[in-house]
Amino acid sequence: MTTTMTSKGQVTIPKPIRDALQLTPGSAVEFSVNEQGEVVLHSARHAGEQTTAPDRFDAVRGKADIKWRTDDLMALLPEVAVV
Structure with a gap:
């Protein structure tokens, strides 16, 4: 699978890989480089790292x-003089 890096250095992790690693928005990931010089992506949860x-x-x-109405909320605010 191929993806393109943005000018900010960001890439999209392809969906089959996200699914295989059970990654969801906000998931921590770990990158490493193996002896062959290949980049390896791990789910931090599965890599033994402590999650937040x-x-x-x-x-x-x-x-x-409670279903607040805008008028009710505004009534709770102190009046401020507009100059």
Whole structure:
């Protein structure tokens, strides 16, 4: 599989490889160069590296059961004099 590097040095990992390594957006990956000079890509999760802690807000994101209206929210803000 061939991909093109952007001017920022970024490449897209082809979908079959992402699927094989179970990579999802935000996954940590590890690059290494083997003795033959080939670049090897590992999922950091499978390479034994410690993954980052989950975002503490992920568990509650989208769970609000209060349907705020813009007017109600604006009423909570202090009035600011416009000069």
